Amino acid sequence: MIHSLSFLRTRSVIYYKFVLTIIISIYLLSAANLAAQEAKKSIPPAKIITEPLFGKDSERVEVVDQRLKGSLFYLVSGHGGPDPGAIGRLGNNILCEDEYAYDITLRLGRELLRHGARVYFIVRDPHDGIRSDLYLRSSKDEVCYPDNEIPLNQVKRLKQRVDAINTLYRSDSRGGYRRCIELHVDARETKKNIDLFFYYHEGSKNGERLATTMRDAIERKYQLKQPGRGYSGDVSTRSLYMLEKTIPTAVFIELGNINHSRDQQRLIYENNRQALANWLCEGIIEDFQKSK
Numbered sequence: 001m002i003h004s005l006s007f008l009r010t011r012s013v014i015y016y017k018f019v020l021t022i023i024i025s026i027y028l029l030s031a032a033n034l035a036a037q038e039a040k041k042s043i044p045p046a047k048i049i050t051e052p053l054f055g056k057d058s059e060r061v062e063v064v065d066q067r068l069k070g071s072l073f074y075l076v077s078g079h080g081g082p083d084p085g086a087i088g089r090l091g092n093n094i095l096c097e098d099e100y101a102y103d104i105t106l107r108l109g110r111e112l113l114r115h116g117a118r119v120y121f122i123v124r125d126p127h128d129g130i131r132s133d134l135y136l137r138s139s140k141d142e143v144c145y146p147d148n149e150i151p152l153n154q155v156k157r158l159k160q161r162v163d164a165i166n167t168l169y170r171s172d173s174r175g176g177y178r179r180c181i182e183l184h185v186d187a188r189e190t191k192k193n194i195d196l197f198f199y200y201h202e203g204s205k206n207g208e209r210l211a212t213t214m215r216d217a218i219e220r221k222y223q224l225k226q227p228g229r230g231y232s233g234d235v236s237t238r239s240l241y242m243l244e245k246t247i248p249t250a251v252f253i254e255l256g257n258i259n260h261s262r263d264q265q266r267l268i269y270e271n272n273r274q275a276l277a278n279w280l281c282e283g284i285i286e287d288f289q290k291s292k
């Protein structure tokens with residue numbers, strides 16, 4: 001009898017311990033659940049935007065921060081459509097200015113979008129997204145925003161893109177920081193290599209500041225990544241149709257000499273094209289901060 005009573009007591013102690021363990025577990029689990037829910041609330045889900053111009057592999061863009069919130073860009077890659085721009089040669093390959101300028105323009109636009117900017121691509125290719133190739137196939141199917149065929153005549157071609165930019169500018173009621181950035185690749189005698197350089201419209205204080213800030217950002221990057229290389233890119237004024245006729249402040253950038261071997265390296269390697277886009281974007285972010 002005594003024996004069986006103590007047995008019963010032991011059993012009930014085990015039972016209570018079991019129930020207690022269950023209750024504590026449920027409490028801990030729900031507390032952990034609540035903490036997880038709180039954590040989810042404090043980290044907003046990544047904002048993804050889609051830009052089909054970048055092509056299937058790159059069209060989803062994750063917005064990483066809002067450093068360019070409130071800014072708007074009109075990005076123009078030089079030439080396009082029936083006009084390939086400057087043409088360089090590397091071995092048996094032909095390098096066309098419009099294709100390299102376009103790829104770097106798309107990459108720059110993607111960086112701007114990642115930091116919360118709004119971006120219009122004025123020259124657009126419905127088929128070529130961001131490309132990783134060394135040699136970018138030349139095509140003539142680029143159009144001008146929104147989808148206008150690009151004329152061969154230079155004056156008509158430039159007027160078409162100025163009209164597109166100014167129409168977009170006028171239709172935008174939000175105002176704020178709006179800039180037009182145009183990318184080109186120069187062509188000069190083979191012997192001469194040229195660093196990235198910048199033009200702005202004479203008398204434009206905002207143009208001068210943007211060009212100078214981008215230039216200085218590029219110089220800092222070269223000092224950091226290729227110490228001892230030096231950088232001689234400059235900023236100057238030039239009477240260019242695109243700089244004179246666009247209502248938003250505009251900066252015109254020459255990315256290199258399509259005929260020089262060192263400059264060709266800057267263009268043909270995907271990583272180099274991306275680095276240029278990143279560096280230019282950093283300069284733009286800096287200029288945007290200065291504008292506030």
Ligand SMILES: [Zn+2]
Pocket residue numbers: 078079085086097184185186
């Ligand atoms: Zn050009």
